[in-house]
Structure formats: C-alpha cells, structure tokens
Amino acid sequence: MNDNHQHGDFSIQFAPLQGYTEAAYRNAHSACFEGVDAYYTPFIRVEKEGFRSKDLREIDPTRNRAPRLIPQLIASTPEKAEAILSLFIEKGYKEVDINLGCPFPLIAKRHNGSGLLPYPEEVESLLRLVSRYTDISFSVKMRLGWDSPEECLRLAPLLNEVPLRQITLHPRLGKQQYKGTTDLEAFDAFRHVCHHPLVYNGDLRTLEDIQNIRTRFPGLAGVMIGRGLLANPALALEYRQGAALPCSKKMEKIRQIHDLVFQSYEQQLEGGEMQLLSKIKAFWEYLLPDADKKLLKAIHKSNRISRYQQAVDALFYGNEQK
Numbered sequence: 001m002n003d004n005h006q007h008g009d010f011s012i013q014f015a016p017l018q019g020y021t022e023a024a025y026r027n028a029h030s031a032c033f034e035g036v037d038a039y040y041t042p043f044i045r046v047e048k049e050g051f052r053s054k055d056l057r058e059i060d061p062t063r064n065r066a067p068r069l070i071p072q073l074i075a076s077t078p079e080k081a082e083a084i085l086s087l088f089i090e091k092g093y094k095e096v097d098i099n100l101g102c103p104f105p106l107i108a109k110r111h112n113g114s115g116l117l118p119y120p121e122e123v124e125s126l127l128r129l130v131s132r133y134t135d136i137s138f139s140v141k142m143r144l145g146w147d148s149p150e151e152c153l154r155l156a157p158l159l160n161e162v163p164l165r166q167i168t169l170h171p172r173l174g175k176q177q178y179k180g181t182t183d184l185e186a187f188d189a190f191r192h193v194c195h196h197p198l199v200y201n202g203d204l205r206t207l208e209d210i211q212n213i214r215t216r217f218p219g220l221a222g223v224m225i226g227r228g229l230l231a232n233p234a235l236a237l238e239y240r241q242g243a244a245l246p247c248s249k250k251m252e253k254i255r256q257i258h259d260l261v262f263q264s265y266e267q268q269l270e271g272g273e274m275q276l277l278s279k280i281k282a283f284w285e286y287l288l289p290d291a292d293k294k295l296l297k298a299i300h301k302s303n304r305i306s307r308y309q310q311a312v313d314a315l316f317y318g319n320e321q322k
C-alpha cells in the first residue's frame with residue numbers, strides 16, 4: 001500500500017472490473033506477472049442493510065497479496081462515502097479511489113458514478129471529504145460526463161481545488177456505456193485544464209496502443225488498463241520490457257494464474273461443482289481472444305469439472321505446440 005513509483009514517472013495500473021479483478025485474480029496476477037504498479041478493487045458500496053459480506057471479504061488485507069492495492073468507493077452522498085471510507089481506514093488502507101465513472105443505468109440514475117457528473121454541487125459536496133481526511137491519499141476515476149463532455153470541463157476547477165493523487169479519465173460518456181469509440185479530442189481538452197497527474201484509461205489492448213497514447217498525450221502520469229490486461233495478462237510486463245513475451249512463456253504463466261485462481265475458488269466456494277464452474281468460466285471471458293474458438297467454446301460449454309480440466313489442458317497444450 002506504499003506510494004511506490006518503481007517504474008519512474010509513468011505508471012501502469014490494473015483497472016477495477018467487477019466480477020473479474022477479484023482478490024483471487026489480483027493475487028494470482030501479481031504473483032505471476034510484474035509490471036503493474038497498482039491494482040484497484042471493484043467499487044464498494046453501502047446499502048441500507050450495510051456492506052455486502054462479499055465486499056468485506058474482498059478488501060480484507062489478509063486475503064490480498066498484491067503489493068499495492070487501492071480500494072474504490074462509489075457513493076452519491078458524503079455520508080455514504082464516509083461510511084465506506086471508515087471501513088477502508090479501519091482495514092488500514094492509506095489510498096482510496098472515488099468512482100465517478102460507473103455507467104450502469106441502475107447505479108447512475110441514483111447519482112452514483114458517472115450519474116453524478118451532471119451535478120457539480122453534489123460532486124463538490126462529495127469531494128469535500130478529500131480535504132477533511134488528510135491522512136488518506138485520494139484519486140478519482142471518471143468519465144467525460146454522463147450526457148456531454150462539457151460536464152468534465154465544468155468540473156475541472158472544482159477538481160483542481162482538491163488535493164488528488166491522480167485523476168483517471170475514461171474518455172467515453174456514461175450514456176454510451178462501453179459502446180462507440182473513445183473521444184480523444186475530449187480527453188485532450190480535459191488534459192489542458194486538469195492540474196492533477198492524469199492517467200488515461202480505455203481500450204488499450206496492445207503495446208502499440210500504449211505507446212501511441214503516450215506519444216499523443218505527453219506528460220501523462222500513466223495508463224490504467226482493464227480488458228486489455230484480462231485478455232493479455234502479460235501486457236504491462238511486455239510494455240516495460242518493450243517486447244512481447246515468447247508465446248510458450250506467456251502460456252506457461254497464464255496457466256499458473258489460472259491454477260492459482262482455480263485453487264482459491266475451490267477453497268472459497270462451498271456451492272459445489274456448478275458454482276465453481278460458473279466462477280472460473282468468467283476467467284475465460286476476456287482471456288486470449290485470439291485463441292482457437294473451438295477450444296474456448298469447449299471450456300465455456302463444460303458442465304463437469306473433469307470436462308473443464310480437459311478443455312483447459314487442450315487449450316494450453318494446443319497453444320504450446322504452435
């Protein structure tokens with residue numbers, strides 16, 4: 001949880017993805033691959049009934065082994081944010097990320113995530129927390145707006161006033177969800193008015209994508225990568241090394257991640273074979289999109305653990321033969 005900048009002034013961060021970058025995955029990834037400077041938890045929220053027990057488990061420091069893990073909160077009011085913040089502080093975290101980007105309609109329509117961006121006064125009252133908790137280093141992860149990129153420009157003076165470690169900007173609108181293209185012009189416009197270290201997030205899948213974004217936006221503090229790292233868990237390491245890993249080495253390491261994630265689900269889940277299968281299949285949803293479709297399909301179709309293991313062996317074995 002220390003503020004390490006081991007890779008100089010350009011950091012690569014693993015984006016939070018609810019349902020994918022869980023503790024089991026983060027632990028396995030950080031054990032097998034170097035190159036990621038910080039991992040983020042998917043957002044934690046507080047409901048009428050309190051915290052979800054799964055969320056409490058997921059941020060428990062004894063279950064997390066990534067060297068730098070930053071928990072993320074999502075809230076529509078300072079009161080809710082404070083409840084979550086107290087939990088993070090109790091668990092010993094010193095860095096916290098505030099979600100102003102989530103586009104899911106059910107969440108956004110209650111003024112959470114990117115649904116808060118059209119309301120500067122509400123954003124301001126939420127961000128007042130940042131100046132009150134001086135022992136915590138805050139960052140913000142946001143989109144351009146809910147409805148228009150004007151929203152982030154209007155918020156810039158307000159964001160500039162509070163002490164933030166960084167802003168991560170995903171240049172889409174909330175109403176776009178994940179459709180359409182990213183708006184790099186709008187990212188650039190925000191970059192010119194933002195006084196905080198700025199991190200780019202969105203659709204980075206290859207070494208060239210990272211290089212291009214860095215060249216296009218000089219002075220970026222780093223990039224945050226989600227689906228690109230799920231597809232190619234070696235991406236951050238490859239960027240650091242300036243070259244792709246040999247295929248056999250990469251497959252060997254991905255197999256290791258898989259086995260670690262599988263083992264932790266096996267220990268953690270008590271719901272039997274079907275629950276284990278449905279959890280571990282999520283591991284394959286974004287992974288290796290260029291792998292043989294038939295082999296991937298066999299993994300997704302398997303309805304017994306033994307079948308699943310055979311399908312996984314076939315995929316790794318098949319690739320190693322290439």
Ligand SMILES: Cc1cc2nc3c(=O)[nH]c(=O)nc-3n(C[C@H](O)[C@H](O)[C@H](O)COP(=O)(O)O)c2cc1C
Pocket residue numbers: 015016017018019041042043072099101102141170201202203204224225226227228
């Ligand atoms: C399934 C899914 C779950 C996500 N969960 C979160 C989340 O909990 N918190 C968050 O800030 N962003 C979340 N995101 C957004 C990602 O962190 C990231 O901003 C987005 O995927 C764009 O980056 P990418 O193209 O590198 O994946 C999620 C995205 C997806 C697809």
